Amino acid sequence: MNPVAENGHLPPAARRVGPWLMWFAVLGASVAWALHLFVAWGVVELACASGRDTVLGLPLRGLVLVATVVPLLVALAATWTSWRLRRRIAQSDTDDRRLQRAGFLAGVGLALSLLAVATIVFGGAALLVLEPCAT
16 A cells, blocks of 8 residues: 555654654663763762762762663653554554554664663662762
8 A cells, every 4th residue: 555645645654753753762762871871870980989979069879860860751751752653653554664664663662762761770770779989
């Protein structure tokens, strides 16, 4: 079946799947995890190496909490986006290869996003539960 309707326009499912939204769905959570890894763990390592328990006047645990929650919210948004895109594409009744490819990418994005969310949660828990500068 051709994805272009009689009036020459794409069906609603195809119009809603834009390239930027798809990129966010596939890579957003992984980039958020990388940000969490470099900021949260990096700040702890640098602060402990310098013998401080504050960074820019903020307590180390508070900064780690912020560096965990913000990437977690981004990763959850990417998870929700990939789930919504996957549902929209699955509901379309077209055999267009572009939409099939987009559905596959949305599924990959969903799997990567769930993995990134779990990694951020467990990494943040380790940073918040364990003593930051214990030797």
